[in-house]
Amino acid sequence: MAQIVLHQNNTRGHASHGWLDAHHTFSFANYHNPERMHFGVLRVLNDDRIDGGMGFGTHPHDNMEIITIPLKGALAHQDSLGNSAIVKQGDIQVMSAGTGVKHSEFNANADEAVNLLQIWLFPNKKNVVPRYGQLSLDIAERHNNFQQILSPDPDDAGVWIHQDAWFSLGQFDEGFETDYQIKRKGNGMYAFVINGKVIIDGHELNTRDGLGIWDTDAINFKALTADAEVLLMDVPMEL
Incomplete structure (x- = not known):
C-alpha cells in the first residue's frame, strides 16, 4: 500500500x-x-x-x-x-x-x-x-504533459545528475487527468505544486503544497484549475 x-x-x-x-x-x-x-x-x-x-x-x-x-x-x-x-x-x-x-x-x-x-x-x-x-527548455512541451527536465542519463532529455532521479514539469488545463509511472523500483515521488490546485492519488493540493508518495508503481494526477503547474521529483528512497 x-x-x-x-x-x-x-x-x-x-x-x-x-x-x-x-x-x-x-x-x-x-x-x-x-x-x-x-x-x-x-x-x-x-x-x-x-x-x-x-x-x-x-x-x-x-x-x-x-x-x-x-x-x-x-x-x-x-x-x-x-x-x-x-x-x-x-x-x-x-x-x-x-x-x-x-x-x-x-x-x-x-x-x-x-x-x-x-x-x-x-x-x-x-x-x-x-x-x-x-x-x-521549450515550455510549450509541458502543456498537458510531464516534460522530463532531469535524469541520470547524459543522453536523455533534460540535464543529468549523479543520482537515479528524474524530474518533470507540467502545466495543465482544468480537468486534465493522467497517470505517472515511477521510473525505478524503490523510488518515491515528491510532487510540488508551483501553481493552482490538483489532486494526486486522491489528495487535494494547492499552490506551494508538497506531497511525497512511495511504495507504489504509479500515481494518478488530475488538474482542478486551468493554471495548474507541478514539479514531479522521482527519487530513490534509500540514502
Whole structure:
C-alpha cells in the first residue's frame, strides 16, 4: 500500500531577510525540523524570492547535486569552475559539487524580483569532479504533459545528475487527468505544486503544497484549475 507525507504550504519553514524571502520544505539554515530532514535523497527544496540586484555571495558546496529552476525573472551565476551564466525562466541549471565548488548567485535584474526553486539531492557517487550544466527548455512541451527536465542519463532529455532521479514539469488545463509511472523500483515521488490546485492519488493540493508518495508503481494526477503547474521529483528512497 502506498505511503504518503503531506507538506502544506503554510507548514514550511520561513525566513525573511529583507532582500530574501525564503520558504523551506525541508530543514535548512535556521529552520530545523527533525521530521523534515529529507524525502529519500531529496535533501533541500527551497522556494526563494530575491530582490533586484541582490543575492548570495561566493560560498562553497561539496558532494551534493544542486538544481536551480527559475520560476520568474533571471539569476546571474558565477563559479570557481570558470562558468558565468544567466539562468532565466524556462531554464534549468545543475551543479555536481563533488570534491568542491564555490559559486555566487545574484538577481540579474535591478528592477524586479527573481523567484526560483533550489533543490539539493544527495549524490550516488562521492567526490566526483565538479561540473556545471544548463539547458533552455521549450515550455510549450509541458502543456498537458510531464516534460522530463532531469535524469541520470547524459543522453536523455533534460540535464543529468549523479543520482537515479528524474524530474518533470507540467502545466495543465482544468480537468486534465493522467497517470505517472515511477521510473525505478524503490523510488518515491515528491510532487510540488508551483501553481493552482490538483489532486494526486486522491489528495487535494494547492499552490506551494508538497506531497511525497512511495511504495507504489504509479500515481494518478488530475488538474482542478486551468493554471495548474507541478514539479514531479522521482527519487530513490534509500540514502
